Amino acid sequence: MTAEVDRLMRPGIPCAAVATGCANCSSVAHDVQVTPPTTRHVSQSVMGPVKRTRPLSRDRGSKERERTLADYNKPIPDPDPYTTGPFWEGAKAGKLVLPRCTDCNRTHFYPRNICPFCYSMNIEWYEASGEGWIQTFAVQHRAMGGWADETPFVTAFIDLKEGDRMFTVLRGVDGNKPEDIKCGTPVKVEFEKVNDDVSIPFWRVV
Ligand SMILES: [Zn+2]
Numbered sequence: 001m002t003a004e005v006d007r008l009m010r011p012g013i014p015c016a017a018v019a020t021g022c023a024n025c026s027s028v029a030h031d032v033q034v035t036p037p038t039t040r041h042v043s044q045s046v047m048g049p050v051k052r053t054r055p056l057s058r059d060r061g062s063k064e065r066e067r068t069l070a071d072y073n074k075p076i077p078d079p080d081p082y083t084t085g086p087f088w089e090g091a092k093a094g095k096l097v098l099p100r101c102t103d104c105n106r107t108h109f110y111p112r113n114i115c116p117f118c119y120s121m122n123i124e125w126y127e128a129s130g131e132g133w134i135q136t137f138a139v140q141h142r143a144m145g146g147w148a149d150e151t152p153f154v155t156a157f158i159d160l161k162e163g164d165r166m167f168t169v170l171r172g173v174d175g176n177k178p179e180d181i182k183c184g185t186p187v188k189v190e191f192e193k194v195n196d197d198v199s200i201p202f203w204r205v206v
Helices: 003-009 085-092 145-150
Strands: 097-101 123-127 131-140 153-160 165-171 186-193 199-205
Touching: 085 097, 085 123, 085 186, 085 199, 131 165
Parallel strands: 165 199
Antiparallel strands: 097 123, 131 153, 131 186, 153 165, 186 199
8 A cells, every 4th residue: 555545444544534625623614735646536626725714803604695705804725736626617607516436336525646445546537416415514603703694504514416425504494593594405406606716516495
């Protein structure tokens, strides 16, 4: 097993190993900088540097307020083009683009260069349906940075129609009424443009 494979397979990869959501630093999305393997099977483009937007004054109670680019005061991902480039390029275009292993035909998320099911490095990208269901959820009453403005908000794991699971901040629900939120409820993906380079996927109850 190569050093790269060994590093990717180890548990506890720094928090950023997920494309949406981080329990350790409250970031919605960011990436680990991964050295690309020598053999690749996808074409990817390089994304430019990401600038952070200016902070907003605190505005509690406006969780569903209309958001503009200048509003976004939360951590913004700095996409790694070698591992997650197609995912973020798809998000910019309003599409949920996921990785799939061409050997075992299974979708995985978060994006990796190695299939977590059969360890193949033959990965392709495709546009998914953007449909799924709430697998489980939690109400967040305390948060850091810009997310503190939105408490209580609801985080959830979404079972994707194509398989595997994605973390999200759930839209279209009221954190003060968790009794109204049901596991198994259908959701659809939507994308929030936070700057000219990055749009972040969120899931909304339909
Ligand atoms: Zn596989």
